[in-house]
Amino acid sequence: xxxxxxxxxxxxxxxxxxxxxxxxxxxxxxxxxxxxxxxxxxxxxxxxxxxxxxxxxxxxxxxxxxxxxxxxxxxxxxxxxxxxxxxxxxxxxxxxxxxxxxxxxxxxxxxxxxxxxxxxxxxxxxxxxxxxxxxxxxxxxxxxxxxxxxxxxxxxxxxxxxxxxxxxxxxxxxxxxxxxxxxxxxxxxxxxxxxxxxxxxxxxxxxxxxxxxxxxxxxxxxxxxxxxxxxxxxxxxxx
Amino acid sequence: xxxxxxxxxxxxxxxxxxxxxxxxxxxxxxxxxxxxxxxxxxxxxxxxxxxxxxxxxxxxxxxxxxxxxxxxxxxxxxxxxxxxxxxxxxxxxxxxxxxxxxxxxxxxxxxxxxxxxxxxxxxxxxxxxxxxxxxxxxxxxxxxxxxxxxxxxxxxxxxxxxxxxxxxxxxxxxxxxxxxxxxxxxxxxxxxxxx
Numbered sequence: 001x002x003x004x005x006x007x008x009x010x011x012x013x014x015x016x017x018x019x020x021x022x023x024x025x026x027x028x029x030x031x032x033x034x035x036x037x038x039x040x041x042x043x044x045x046x047x048x049x050x051x052x053x054x055x056x057x058x059x060x061x062x063x064x065x066x067x068x069x070x071x072x073x074x075x076x077x078x079x080x081x082x083x084x085x086x087x088x089x090x091x092x093x094x095x096x097x098x099x100x101x102x103x104x105x106x107x108x109x110x111x112x113x114x115x116x117x118x119x120x121x122x123x124x125x126x127x128x129x130x131x132x133x134x135x136x137x138x139x140x141x142x143x144x145x146x147x148x149x150x151x152x153x154x155x156x157x158x159x160x161x162x163x164x165x166x167x168x169x170x171x172x173x174x175x176x177x178x179x180x181x182x183x184x185x186x187x188x189x190x191x192x193x194x195x196x197x198x199x200x201x202x203x204x205x206x207x208x209x210x211x212x213x214x215x216x217x218x219x220x221x222x223x224x225x226x227x228x229x230x231x232x233x234x235x236x237x238x239x
Numbered sequence: 240x241x242x243x244x245x246x247x248x249x250x251x252x253x254x255x256x257x258x259x260x261x262x263x264x265x266x267x268x269x270x271x272x273x274x275x276x277x278x279x280x281x282x283x284x285x286x287x288x289x290x291x292x293x294x295x296x297x298x299x300x301x302x303x304x305x306x307x308x309x310x311x312x313x314x315x316x317x318x319x320x321x322x323x324x325x326x327x328x329x330x331x332x333x334x335x336x337x338x339x340x341x342x343x344x345x346x347x348x349x350x351x352x353x354x355x356x357x358x359x360x361x362x363x364x365x366x367x368x369x370x371x372x373x374x375x376x377x378x379x380x381x382x383x384x385x386x387x388x389x390x391x392x393x394x395x396x397x398x399x400x401x402x403x404x405x406x407x408x409x410x411x412x413x414x415x416x417x418x419x420x421x422x423x424x425x426x427x428x429x430x431x432x433x434x
Contacts, residue, residue, distance in 0.1 A: 174361065182357050194420075195420060198416060223409055224408050224409055227408050228394075228415055230410075230413050231411070234410040
């Protein structure tokens, strides 16, 4: 049945195929072998040729990204008989679904490039399950690897916290340099003295923040930022 | 203090002086957000002519007695329509008390107000200026001829004067340090008079 559905929508509705619970493929240029029931395609993210045999095809989960993308039994019969309006009737939904597919491929590429091509499978899983907030946080931190916050080891925890404090200190240095640059052409000693106080308060705020935030959980960490160092690179939701 | 307006910020610095009577002598007294006067009259006064607030924090009791400036945060402009519905639904009988509702067009106005006195800072186009900073913009726009006074502005160097423990150590897009630099410059230029 799944083979028939893939055949019916292939080339019209873009799809992901999930094998087991861990690996997802973003299907491009699929060709179906009617004789042995296998499917060959290119994974759009990894640009890799994949072949699924008949048994594997039977077990895949088919994922599309909008309503009216999987034909009903009646629509399948009509498509088979080449007497149908399934694609024209649902063109708008199919466009939405295909656009989401393309966006997901783009997001996967962004994450994979950011993390030096490692953890491709995990990245694809997180993108398909729309659970990328931690990936976004890791990118902001400048992490070179994908870390599952839920399953983080002690070493991962140390690494993430080092990145977090490193980011704060980098932003602090940038802010101080920017204040200096803002006032460099201003010939007003009292204003420059005010600016020095503002810089000192900023440094103190960051130091106090670091002291108070020692040992807090990841989740809290990403919802917090030194007040005077705003705007934060993370938004109100910690993303 | 005819033809003058005072904006009373919520920073603890307002408690350094007993300026209540002086504040009340201003032609127009503007207060911010969920300000408190009860128990602090000696320092912050009692009179309120205008409240500048985020729209969902608006108190109907206060609106019934006071003019308001309503803000939809700039990073939530998609809620502008919701805000207008909300006003129609919750505050229809007091709509005449709404002096101003900010709009997308004001975003550039805030940036211009900053860059008129200081060079732009990184990401200035993407920040969400704080209510205090935006209120200076609204007041300048609504009362271009009035002299602007201010007190209680430390841009979150401290908590609120009625709740010193209040802090803003959550991630947000308010560029307090830059606003404070702007405020210092405005004071030095004589455009804002701090009491």
